[in-house]
Amino acid sequence: MTHSATPATPLEARSSGPLTGKARVPGDKSISHRALILGALSVGETRISGLLEGEDVLNTAKSMRALGARVERIGEFAWSVHGVGVAGFAQPEVPLDFGNSGTGCRLVMGAVAGCPITAVFDGDASLRSRPMRRVLDPLELMGACVGSSGEGGRLPLTLNGARDPLPILYRTPVASAQIKSAVLLAGLAAPGVTTVIETEASRDHTELMLKHFGAQIVSTPEGGHGRKIALTGQPELHGAEVVVPADPSSAAFPLVAALIVEGSDVVLSDVMTNPLRTGLFTTLREMGASIEQSHVRGDAGEPMAQFRVRASRLRGVEVPPERAPSMIDEYLVLAVAAAFAEGTTIMRGLQELRVKESDRLEATAAMLRVNGVKVEISGNDMIVEGMGHVEGDGLVATHMDHRIAMSALVMGLASDKPVKVDDTAFIATSFPDFIPMMRSLGAEFS
Ligand SMILES: O=C(O)C1=C[C@@H](OP(=O)(O)O)[C@@H](O)[C@H](O)C1
Ligand SMILES: C=C(OP(=O)(O)O)C(=O)O
Structure with a gap:
């Protein structure tokens, strides 16, 4: 299905009360x-x-x-x-x-x-x-x-x-x-x-x-x-x-939202934990995230677990290039977490981000900059200066990219001023219920 003929559907995310409850994101x-x-x-x-x-x-x-x-x-x-x-x-x-x-x-x-x-x-x-x-x-x-x-x-x-x-x-x-x-x-x-x-x-x-x-x-x-x-x-x-277990790349959005929205406590069930997909969880834990895993089980060789995520004070870290394949679709939302962290986060070896649905290196940097975050691209590395909070008030260009749209909306849930995205239509490619599911946890979108 192509969206070029349909009008864009913008949306704004604003500072929300604690996110709470249990959700199962869609299948991987x-x-x-x-x-x-x-x-x-x-x-x-x-x-x-x-x-x-x-x-x-x-x-x-x-x-x-x-x-x-x-x-x-x-x-x-x-x-x-x-x-x-x-x-x-x-x-x-x-x-x-x-x-x-x-x-x-x-x-x-x-x-x-x-x-x-x-x-x-x-x-x-x-x-x-x-x-x-x-x-x-x-x-x-x-x-x-x-x-x-x-x-x-x-x-x-x-x-x-x-x-x-x-x-x-x-x-x-x-x-x-x-x-x-x-x-x-x-x-x-x-x-x-x-x-x-x-x-x-x-x-x-x-x-x-x-x-x-x-x-x-x-x-x-x-x-x-x-x-x-x-x-x-x-x-x-x-x-x-x-x-089909729940998609860890989709779980990444409510998970990071729960980490950055003060007072949040969210449970995500059946999240796939294949070790070649869990680089984001490793990185967030290094940043100080409270992510508890339980109910570990497996099906057809694919393990899954329940995650309990609580709002956490995050600190900047360096993410090595060899971790990239295990979290290649998660750098956008990691960059959002990094913006709310204290200190610098350096993500290395991100050349493959340039050939995804959009040039995700440039689009992620632009998403952060327009909301007042200091970010630099140096060769294939992205460096985000975390200040513990994000100003917001930006309009984010999604470039036909579902993950830019969802990352920007997550950012707006904890930023000082609202964050707007120009088009939410592409979210339907990977996470059709993203907006109602996030609302059910307490996210404020309008
Ligand atoms: O094989 C897959 O299911 C995928 C592989 C990755 O792409 P690359 O193979 O281009 O790294 C990833 O970005 C994509 O979302 C899904
Ligand atoms: C890169 C992605 O998917 P695809 O390559 O299948 O378009 C993605 O979902 O982030």
Whole structure:
């Protein structure tokens, strides 16, 4: 779905009383995409509970239908997928529109690359501006071929899948679960072993879920922080049950809000605690945050826990670059926490933030500056001067980026004067109930 034709929906957040209560944020976006895609590549039925019904994931569901899978909503957040089997995708009759979603687009490119079909990939203005060469390069080595495309391999593009896909050994040039996953999904259709080596481990939901659906996949440590992942091609994947835990990247917003709004005490349930996603929680604890974890449990290899978060005095810290893959989507809201902390926070190695829904390095700095916070970008590092409070009174440009919108609204709940965002529409891509859920905890938006 694209928003370009719909009028912007601005919103203002203002200083709120203590946030209290219990909430469950929606299902994890990364796992939701993967459950639909692997369900579509399996034989038999996949039942998914807790699916994120956000626009990004709904676009992936639509693309799976266009590729021949039967995808049905059978209840609230409950979905059923009848798959077509590995390499079984049918030629889609319509372009596949991924809206705002890099994950949906890049993972489906991988899955299509292993099938002898041609598909057109498209998205909104934000997605059309994002680099696709990083995924197309390995997929071409595997035998796929790009027909037409925008400048530098950008969307809209036509991808011709490989008739006889080849297994490859591929070293990802940047820590990216989307690149890794695209190669592995194409590798499903190739004979022999497809291997991906990453020097910094990225989120491993694809590996865990492939195993859950019956693939033979082995992940071993590589160097100091990396992994080597070897997938045996042409498995028969069997439909499985997937329980989607709550998304830690979405939980980050009420969590930081509870830390910075005086007197708050909030409980967040079922938050996924896969260690490759928990860099924000580690960092906030180093800053002095009171975050208690309980009710630890796991499903299909993905652990989850309940978090109790209480308002805390935060102090500035230095966040090392090797932590970036485990919190890549959380730097925006961490920058908000850093602005309310006492002292300087230095976040290192943030180059990947430049190629997300917006240039998140620049957009985050602008969000803070317009609200009176001192912030500097030095190369790929962001340095925030925390003063213990934020002045506010700024209008934040969201640049079609859901996480800028939510971060700015969180900031406004504790700032001296209100904070306004120019458009909240893109919040629906990942956290459709963000505004009512935050209101139910006591957030004041108008
Ligand atoms: O694989 C995934 O589900 C994701 C990977 C990350 O992107 P990169 O692979 O570009 O780092 C992340 O930013 C995105 O929100 C979700
Ligand atoms: C980067 C993100 O998603 P995607 O790459 O799927 O658009 C995100 O949700 O912050």
